[in-house]
Amino acid sequence: MHQPVAFITNSTQQPESIVIVGGGTAGWMWNIPLTSRVGNGYVYSSQFCSPEEAETELRQHLNVSDETPARHLTMPVGRLQKHWHNNCVAIGLAQGFIEPLEATALMLVQYGIYQLSSRLGEPVTTISRSQYNKEMKRMFDGIRDYIVAHYYLNTRTDTPYWQACRHDIRVPANLSLLVNAWDGPGEFEEALDSIDEQLVYLTPSWYCILAGMGRFKSDAVNLPDPDTAAGIQQYLTSTVAKHFRGRLYPLS
Ligand SMILES: Cc1cc2nc3c(=O)[nH]c(=O)nc-3n(C[C@H](O)[C@H](O)[C@H](O)COP(=O)(O)OP(=O)(O)OC[C@H]3O[C@@H](n4cnc5c(N)ncnc54)[C@H](O)[C@@H]3O)c2cc1C
Known part of the structure; x- marks a missing residue:
């Protein structure tokens, strides 16, 4: 089971409009700068790490003293079978919770309201x-598929947790289908099309996560010619400078 430990630390500067996420020994950590404070947390697997170990790891990562109180939270993950039953409709946390790795909660609230209101006119x-x-x-399960991909596609070999994420997790059927199509001789686009109506994250997102995790076949590297490569490099450098103040953050 995954559960978070969280710290609030002081804002020391004008907050950057960016959430920083990175991998820990047994999960992932977030850093959310707000105007009044900075929210920090570590979503860890209690199978691989005790609450005390997780707290210590996060303290060391943030360099915060023992005096800063930690909040150990529970994170019941899942969704209702029936979001609308008789005259009762659940929206937001009342209908379910998926871990915050993709920050999808508010989108689900908005989507639930939209889906409900569009059915109330008749x-x-x-x-x-x-x-x-x-x-x-469909929304909850589609988001779950994409979030599970973050774990399943990881390439870390340094801790048992990340290795277990590759080998010991239950891979949802649609994710399995997409990864097999990406890895194998089958057409990836055809696989995407075949589950089009169930997908929440669309084609570009799947390319981003599969390529971003470095999942390529050994013969798949088809480098562009030097001029094109230089153009791509220049575009990426200027995009990073524009949106991330010239800083790139490691993902793990
Ligand atoms: C620091 C932070 C950053 C976040 N960032 C993101 C993000 O980037 N993207 C994203 O999608 N989500 C984000 N979230 C999560 C998102 O804010 C929540 O999932 C969302 O607000 C949940 O909405 P809700 O209406 O279901 O519940 P809540 O916002 O918790 O609202 C529940 C309301 O019910 C009230 N209440 C509780 N019990 C009772 C009672 N018995 N009687 C009457 N009223 C009661 C509470 O006071 C509260 O006002 C973030 C959350 C935090 C804390």
């Missing part, structure tokens, strides 16, 4: 409820 029937439930289930 008489509510069993069909409207069932369509709503089906759509919210």
Whole structure:
């Protein structure tokens, strides 16, 4: 089970408009600068790390003293089977929680409101409820697939946790289908098309995560000619300078 430990630290400067995420020994850490404080946390697996070990690791990572109080939280993850039952509709945390790695909670709130309001203009029937439930289930499960990809596609070999994420987790069927198509001789785009109606993260996101995690076949490297490569390099450098003040953060 994954659970977080969190610290609040002081804002020391004008907050940067960026959330920094990185890998820990048994999970991932976040750093969210706000105007009044900085939120820091470590979502760790209790199977691989005790709460005390996680707290110590995060303290060391942030260089905060023992006097700064830590908050150990529980994170019940999952979703309702029925988001709309009779005259009762769940929206937001009331309908479920997926871990915050992709910061999808507010989007789910907005999507739930949209899906509900678009069905209230006409008489509510069993069909409207069932369509709503089906759509919210698709959203939750599609987000889960993409989040699981972050763990499953990791390439770290330094801790048992990250190795277990590659070998010992239950891989959702759609994720498995996409990774097999990416790895194998099959057409990746065809695989995406075949589950198009279930996907929440669209084609560019899947290319980003698979390529971003460095998952390439050994014969797949097809380097551009030097002029094109120089152009790409220049574009990336200027984009980083523009949006991230010239700083790149390591992902692990
Ligand atoms: C620091 C931080 C950063 C975040 N960043 C992001 C982000 O970038 N993207 C994202 O998508 N999500 C983010 N989230 C998560 C997101 O804010 C929450 O998932 C979302 O606010 C949940 O909305 P909600 O309405 O379901 O619940 P809440 O916002 O918790 O609202 C529940 C309300 O019910 C009230 N309440 C509770 N019990 C009772 C009671 N018995 N009677 C009456 N009222 C009651 C509470 O006071 C509260 O006002 C972040 C959260 C935090 C803390």
